[in-house]
Amino acid sequence: MRRDIFQAIADPTRRAIIGLIAVQAMTPNAIAEHFNTSRQAISKHLRILSECELLQQEQKGREIYYQLELNKMKEIDQWLAQFKAIWENRFNELDSILATLKNKTDENESTV
Amino acid sequence: MRRDIFQAIADPTRRAIIGLIAVQAMTPNAIAEHFNTSRQAISKHLRILSECELLQQEQKGREIYYQLELNKMKEIDQWLAQFKAIWENRFNELDSILATLKNKTDENESTV
DNA sequence: AAATTGCACAACCAATTAATTGCATTATAT
DNA sequence: ATATAATGCAATTAATTGGTTGTGCAATTT
Structure with a gap:
């Protein structure tokens, strides 16, 4: 069991x-x-x-x-926390990639 | 299955x-x-x-x-959200109960 | 006091699960 | 070309699951 x-x-x-x-x-x-x-x-x-x-x-x-017993339910949340950490991290990474791209574009635009 | x-x-x-x-x-x-x-x-x-x-x-x-596939993991989080809502709510209730008690105590103290 | 209600527990059964062993297939190394 | 490595798929099996019916017990109702 x-x-x-x-x-x-x-x-x-x-x-x-x-x-x-x-x-x-x-x-x-x-x-x-x-x-x-x-x-x-x-x-x-x-x-x-x-x-x-x-x-x-x-x-x-x-x-x-x-x-x-709601407190016990939190154990699931605790297990999920490790993945939440990763997906939020990835999101931030994506964010900075997008920001970098945007800057590049802006630079190009300014040179045109 | x-x-x-x-x-x-x-x-x-x-x-x-x-x-x-x-x-x-x-x-x-x-x-x-x-x-x-x-x-x-x-x-x-x-x-x-x-x-x-x-x-x-x-x-x-x-x-x-x-x-x-991290996005799929979020489905668990979404299911948990309803309970999170409840336990945060309970926590707030407890908070206000404690606040009320504290006020009562303060009142008593002030009258002493 | 007798019948009824709310519940847990046990025995049983069909379906599902998780594992194993034994292939078949495709890609790489010799 | 042939041997080996990486993987998926099928058949088999033991254990587990989720359900059913039947029984027993304590608390209510009549």
């Missing part, structure tokens, strides 16, 4: 669940109403998300309200 | 490959040297990444240089 956040968000149903409970806490039944699978299947997804520490849960009588 | 970027990054080996070729273009053999699996296994991962449009490739003789 690999069980990390990247595997958690690999499944489209789980991503949809994450989207739902990011906004407000919901019970498994309420979540299941948004999909055309069984409540048990949703329960399984919730267990996986839970094992990845992506869920906060609050028991209220026989109902359990699940909500997204 | 689901084949989206989230499924692509679910596999730890693929994430490692992505990390490698983000910096510089590499051939399958060169990539495979970083792992203790067969070259064919890496080739398969590359195909999956390619099907997700995560790769740029450049043929040089019999070698193929693969590099990461």
Whole structure:
């Protein structure tokens, strides 16, 4: 059982669940109403998300309200950060290339 | 065959490959040297990444240089944006709560 | 107290995955 | 021309996944 956040968000149903409970806490039944699978299947997804520490849960009588643990989501952002660094860097490089080209053009124009 | 970027990054080996070729273009053999699996296994991962449009490739003789298509990586960032919006919002809420508390305290202090 | 509701867990099953081994193909070196 | 190197593709296999149905348990409702 690999069980990390990247595997958690690999499944489209789980991503949809994450989207739902990011906004407000919901019970498994309420979540299941948004999909055309069984409540048990949703329960399984919730267990996986839970094992990845992506869920906060609050028991209220026989109902359990699940909500997204937003802090855990930041781990994805942290992984992405290294690539963001690269693409912003490339963008800057492109920028300076364009600037150089523009200067060249300006020089040529001024000599015409 | 689901084949989206989230499924692509679910596999730890693929994430490692992505990390490698983000910096510089590499051939399958060169990539495979970083792992203790067969070259064919890496080739398969590359195909999956390619099907997700995560790769740029450049043929040089019999070698193929693969590099990461950074723009595609931004799709993950775009998906994350909705949650970022929420967590920044929560942070602001917390901020204002703290501010309110502080004001209350100040008031109390001033009355003492 | 009995029926119902909300939930988790277990057993099972089909589909998918990631890996391996064994080719085939094209480009380079001898 | 022939051997070798770099790569992709196909078949096979074991493990994992995502789903289903069935069961049990605790909290409500009647």
